[in-house]
Amino acid sequence: MSPQHRALATREAILRAAAEEFDRLGYDAAPLSAILERSGVTKGAFYFHFPSKEALASAIVQVQDDTWPRLTGQWRDRGLDPLRTLIGLFEEAVSLLSRDVVLRAGVRLAADRDVGYPGLSSAHLRWEKVLGDLLLAARDAGQLRPGVDPEAAARTLTSAALGARLISSATCRCADFPERMREVWRLVLPGLATDEWCPPALEVLAAPQEP
Amino acid sequence: MSPQHRALATREAILRAAAEEFDRLGYDAAPLSAILERSGVTKGAFYFHFPSKEALASAIVQVQDDTWPRLTGQWRDRGLDPLRTLIGLFEEAVSLLSRDVVLRAGVRLAADRDVGYPGLSSAHLRWEKVLGDLLLAARDAGQLRPGVDPEAAARTLTSAALGARLISSATCRCADFPERMREVWRLVLPGLATDEWCPPALEVLAAPQEP
Numbered sequence A, B: 001m002s003p004q005h006r007a008l009a010t011r012e013a014i015l016r017a018a019a020e021e022f023d024r025l026g027y028d029a030a031p032l033s034a035i036l037e038r039s040g041v042t043k044g045a046f047y048f049h050f051p052s053k054e055a056l057a058s059a060i061v062q063v064q065d066d067t068w069p070r071l072t073g074q075w076r077d078r079g080l081d082p083l084r085t086l087i088g089l090f091e092e093a094v095s096l097l098s099r100d101v102v103l104r105a106g107v108r109l110a111a112d113r114d115v116g117y118p119g120l121s122s123a124h125l126r127w128e129k130v131l132g133d134l135l136l137a138a139r140d141a142g143q144l145r146p147g148v149d150p151e152a153a154a155r156t157l158t159s160a161a162l163g164a165r166l167i168s169s170a171t172c173r174c175a176d177f178p179e180r181m182r183e184v185w186r187l188v189l190p191g192l193a194t195d196e197w198c199p200p201a202l203e204v205l206a207a208p209q210e211p
Helices: A003-029 A032-039 A043-049 A053-077 A082-099 A101-113 A122-140 A150-172 A177-192 A198-206 B003-029 B032-039 B043-049 B053-077 B082-099 B101-113 B122-140 B150-172 B177-192 B198-206
Strands: none
Touching (some): A003 A043, A003 A053, A003 A101, A032 A043, A053 A122, A082 A101, A082 A198, A101 A122, A122 B150, A150 A177, A150 B150, A150 B177, A177 B177, B003 B043, B053 B082, B053 B101, B053 B122, B082 B101, B101 B122, B122 B150, B150 B177, B177 B198
16 A cells, blocks of 8 residues: 555544544544544544544535535436436435445534534535425426425425434434435325326335445 | 412523523523523522522423423314324424423423434434324324325424424524424325315415414
8 A cells, every 4th residue: 555545544544433433422522532542543643634623523524515515416417307306316315324424424513513503504504405496497397296385395305304314313323314215205205296207206216225 | 469479470480581591502501690680580589499500401391391292182182083183283382382482492402411412302202103193093094195104104294393493493493483394294295195184184284373
């Protein structure tokens, strides 16, 4: 392994160890000593990469801040219809959160930092906007039932995702988050999408998911 | 005012002042001095009623712990059909939370106390059970669409309510929580209730709400 690769691997090991602790305990309750021990790196190596616990938390928050716009762009670029884009984006974000402890810890840390209310960060309001835009496009494409308010539907989906993530985080570290979100879609889609668009959307959800 | 009435009024003034601070700031960030000042009572009067900030918080948590089972019992005793009971119970709980700062603070404090995950308390899991039981009864009464899983629907409604409450708490102290929950129902009911039961349920939601 070249020195550059080794440095990168060390940085990743620290990030992952820190994420494990932050995801379980939150920022305040996770001691730096436990992070160091879990990562298996020396103090010197640690401080070479991160000058402080605060810097480490910032790096973890940054990972998720970078992930969501990139993921949204990727799904938009696929050129699928808006409803399919929305469901695919949602499914992938949920799946990533349930599998990737660094992302999950980043979401928790972002909420810890935002003053205001525990459990919530400004990222949720950005999601509401992303979903609202896709649902407006879905309405214009004739995919929504008459009378459905796209912005109200975006608020409901954001609320359901936030609540499901919190409950799933607290009870099983997000292991059942994908299934909880599929339950949300199954209940919501018949009231959201037209009779033409609802069945294929439900089929997407029924398809085997990536591990 | 009799001494008994005056003592009760003082206790209420302290509870309400404390709730205002806890609702805004959470337990740790709300200083006892601010609660005392807001309540307008003397230190002597305060300590006569509550030996500590902790005792005060416990009293506020107790108010909401007492409220939910009583409210559930009242709605069950009305003898309405299960779906109407469920919607009525939900609407009243949401309306109470948006109007009553003592209840709202109690919910926040309960979540602060439960170890585990910020924003969440074991009360949410109890709600999931209450909703699940009512939805099972609704299924047995032929009110649910074929294929709807009552327990999955209870999980989705609990998640949506939790998420909507957090977002509404953080952005406007729950002022728009009732409207957010009506949006949830409008989107969910067509996929949940049969064509026979859905329209009257939607009518209940469209009726003017208590102030």
